[in-house]
Amino acid sequence: MLRELSYGLAINEATRQMMEADPSVFLLGQGVNSPWYVGNTTTGLKDRFGPERVFDTPISENAVTGAAIGAALAGMRPVVIHPRMDFALLAVEQIVNQAANWRYMFGGHIGVPVVMRAIINRGGEQAAQHSQAFQALYAHIPGLKVVMPATAYDAKGLLIAAIRDEDPVIYIDDRWLYAYSDDVPEELYEVPIGKAALRRSGSDVTVVATSYMTQEALKAAADLAGAGIEIEVIDVRTLKPLDDALIFQSVAKTGRLVVADAAWLTCGFAAEVAARVVCEVFASLKAPILRVALPDTPAPMSASLEKVYYPAAKDIITAVQKLLNR
Amino acid sequence: MQTHLSTQAESTTDIPAEMLRSMYVAMLRIRETEERLADMVAAGEIRCPVHLYIGEEAVAVGVCQALETDDYIFGNHRSHGHYLAKGGDLRAMVAEVLGKETGCSRGRGGSMHIAAPEVGLPGTSAMVGAGLPLAVGAAIACAMQGTAKVAVVFFGDGATEEGGFYESLNLAAFRKAPVIFVCENNLYSSHVHIRDRRPADNLDALAAVHGMPAPRIDGNDILAVYHTTSEAVARARQGHGPTFIECRTYRWRGHVGPNYDIDKGLRSPEELAEWQARCPIQSFETRLLHQGVLTHADVTHLRQCVTDEVAAAIAFARQSPYPDPNTLHDYVFAP
Numbered sequence: 018m019l020r021e022l023s024y025g026l027a028i029n030e031a032t033r034q035m036m037e038a039d040p041s042v043f044l045l046g047q048g049v050n051s052p053w054y055v056g057n058t059t060t061g062l063k064d065r066f067g068p069e070r071v072f073d074t075p076i077s078e079n080a081v082t083g084a085a086i087g088a089a090l091a092g093m094r095p096v097v098i099h100p101r102m103d104f105a106l107l108a109v110e111q112i113v114n115q116a117a118n119w120r121y122m123f124g125g126h127i128g129v130p131v132v133m134r135a136i137i138n139r140g141g142e143q144a145a146q147h148s149q150a151f152q153a154l155y156a157h158i159p160g161l162k163v164v165m166p167a168t169a170y171d172a173k174g175l176l177i178a179a180i181r182d183e184d185p186v187i188y189i190d191d192r193w194l195y196a197y198s199d200d201v202p203e204e205l206y207e208v209p210i211g212k213a214a215l216r217r218s219g220s221d222v223t224v225v226a227t228s229y230m231t232q233e234a235l236k237a238a239a240d241l242a243g244a245g246i247e248i249e250v251i252d253v254r255t256l257k258p259l260d261d262a263l264i265f266q267s268v269a270k271t272g273r274l275v276v277a278d279a280a281w282l283t284c285g286f287a288a289e290v291a292a293r294v295v296c297e298v299f300a301s302l303k304a305p306i307l308r309v310a311l312p313d314t315p316a317p318m319s320a321s322l323e324k325v326y327y328p329a330a331k332d333i334i335t336a337v338q339k340l341l342n343r
Numbered sequence: 344m345q346t347h348l349s350t351q352a353e354s355t356t357d358i359p360a361e362m363l364r365s366m367y368v369a370m371l372r373i374r375e376t377e378e379r380l381a382d383m384v385a386a387g388e389i390r391c392p393v394h395l396y397i398g399e400e401a402v403a404v405g406v407c408q409a410l411e412t413d414d415y416i417f418g419n420h421r422s423h424g425h426y427l428a429k430g431g432d433l434r435a436m437v438a439e440v441l442g443k444e445t446g447c448s449r450g451r452g453g454s455m456h457i458a459a460p461e462v463g464l465p466g467t468s469a470m471v472g473a474g475l476p477l478a479v480g481a482a483i484a485c486a487m488q489g490t491a492k493v494a495v496v497f498f499g500d501g502a503t504e505e506g507g508f509y510e511s512l513n514l515a516a517f518r519k520a521p522v523i524f525v526c527e528n529n530l531y532s533s534h535v536h537i538r539d540r541r542p543a544d545n546l547d548a549l550a551a552v553h554g555m556p557a558p559r560i561d562g563n564d565i566l567a568v569y570h571t572t573s574e575a576v577a578r579a580r581q582g583h584g585p586t587f588i589e590c591r592t593y594r595w596r597g598h599v600g601p602n603y604d605i606d607k608g609l610r611s612p613e614e615l616a617e618w619q620a621r622c623p624i625q626s627f628e629t630r631l632l633h634q635g636v637l638t639h640a641d642v643t644h645l646r647q648c649v650t651d652e653v654a655a656a657i658a659f660a661r662q663s664p665y666p667d668p669n670t671l672h673d674y675v676f677a678p
């Protein structure tokens with residue numbers, strides 16, 4: 018049964034249903050019982066499952082994440098939440114050295130089925146330490162899978178797939194998406210990790226987007242259609258492993274590519290997409306690849322600077338027009 | 344829970360009247376500034392996250408009174424009081440909170456990232472616990488440079504949960520770094536009471552095992568804070584190493600913003616009322632009146648001066664321009 022559900026509540030529902038279906042799933046992290054840290058994504062879960070399976074933690078990102086990894090080694094399927102992706106930096110040692118390497122380092126004998134949910138929460142004049150988007154950092158690490166849902170449907174389906182996955186998954190949700198709604202099935206379903214989604218067909222320019230930038234790309238598409246320009250929008254959904262086949266197919270058709278990722282430009286995810294396209298389907302390209310990303314500058318505080326710092330639909334439109342010499 | 348507060352009922356007689364007055368005024372300035380900022384957040388004029396210090400003023404002022412201008416302090420997300428107590432410019436701080444170019448961080452940092460390097464505050468970090476190793480490093484630098492300067496770090500009870508807390512205490516203790524760890528134990532970390540985060544409320548004991556003095560004091564008693572810090576500073580300047588001071592205190596407002604977190608069921612109105620009855624400013628004022636250091640006329644006059652000064656700072660901040668969007672990429676590196 019489909020019904021309209023918001024992105025935030027889709028995360029909540031996926032967590033609840035997985036905890037109902039599988040007693041090894043539990044939820045821990047800062048703010049799981051907070052009225053403000055994680056929006057509505059965990060509301061009601063403690064009442065439903067009790068403090069043994071849903072617990073707020075001390076401010077100890079490293080130990081809490083390490084404990085989640087240890088619990089995963091001992092047969093559990095923990096979901097550990099970092100209410101700001103910035104705080105998870107204190108847990109990077111455990112995620113990178115331990116979780117990511119474990120399966121390989123022990124010859125495939127034992128894996129780490131942990132999900133680390135990290136929330137991007139930029140804007141609102143929160144400045145440099147509460148606004149960062151580190152998807153490229155995690156996508157760089159062998160042994161980690163990285164997903165970034167852009168719709169409520171995917172928010173639920175990808176979280177279910179992430180919890181069922183046998184390996185560590187970095188699940189990055191975005192506060193700017195929490196109020197977006199779409200049709201979400203009531204039952205459990207998976208959005209497969211490693212599959213991108215074609216969100217809109219078009220023949221002029223391919224726009225490959227991550228997370229929130231997918232919604233901005235769709236706004237740009239509607240605008241551009243008014244001017245007779247049809248863009249094809251691909252929502253990456255999984256940054257690693259990347260579904261580049263769909264991207265190559267699209268670029269073969271349009272010959273033009275914009276990559277939109279709301280994180281820093283240099284060594285960012287958009288650079289990886291551009292590199293793969295150049296390496297694999299160079300001959301299809303009719304124009305240089307353009308990237309819409311954050312400038313290589315920390316997040317500013319003042320709204321007057323935030324306004325020009327964060328990329329939006331208008332930046333995608335400008336890039337598309339530039340590629341078409343309009 | 345407050346088992347062994349070392350009740351330092353030191354008399355005020357060993358402190359010059361002028362200094363007592365200025366400590367009183369310093370607390371009033373913080374209180375008035377924060378009350379007005381709270382109003383401006385409630386009115387939507389301030390949009391950045393603001394963590395108010397109201398109720399904890401005696402810690403910042405008592406500690407900073409024991410320091411020299413060139414001693415270092417490091418703060419956290421809740422540092423308006425630290426900044427002002429150390430002598431940071433009021434107008435530049437208010438402008439920063441409003442995101443203005445005239446702000447102490449030129450509108451790049453906001454309430455959580457204020458700096459006054461000219462008076463020993465290199466900046467405040469919003470990452471819980473981040474200030475501890477920074478202060479240890481500054482203290483090590485002071486010693487390497489052959490000065491008698493010290494470094495102080497203010498942090499909350501929540502910060503003791505980060506691994507860096509233990510690493511910093513150990514590093515400071517074995518290096519005998521001239522650093523003072525000022526723990527503002529206000530019983531809460533965000534929405535969580537300390538009883539829901541630790542098996543025991545024993546932060547002083549955690550520090551003591553690192554082999555440093557770890558007095559637990561009434562953080563709402565400005566003279567207790569001042570005397571305890573003075574001893575710690577003397578110790579550090581003489582090369583005897585760090586001290587940990589646990590200041591028991593309470594933030595009147597909620598974790599962030601002007602609300603009280605009572606509506607959200609996070610704490611009781613009785614608990615708040617109990618701590619409001621122990622207002623650090625009110626009790627000090629009563630003491631100074633009683634001892635004849637202040638008259639009622641002084642109190643009225645000083646309060647008016649502070650109100651006027653804060654109003655002028657707000658007017659300055661309001662009239663200041665926002666950062667020019669063309670300067671977005673300035674200050675990533677040295678010019």
Ligand SMILES: Cc1ncc(C[n+]2csc(CCOP(=O)(O)OP(=O)(O)O)c2C)c(N)n1
Nearest residue numbers: 104421469470471499500501502531532533
């Ligand atoms: C590394 C890190 N984790 C989590 C947070 C979110 N956070 C900001 S303030 C705070 C509570 C801090 O409590 P405490 O240290 O007691 O200081 P207080 O707010 O009570 O003054 C938390 C959890 C953060 N800013 N940084």
Ligand SMILES: [Mg+2]
Nearest residue numbers: 499500531532
């Ligand atoms: Mg606290």
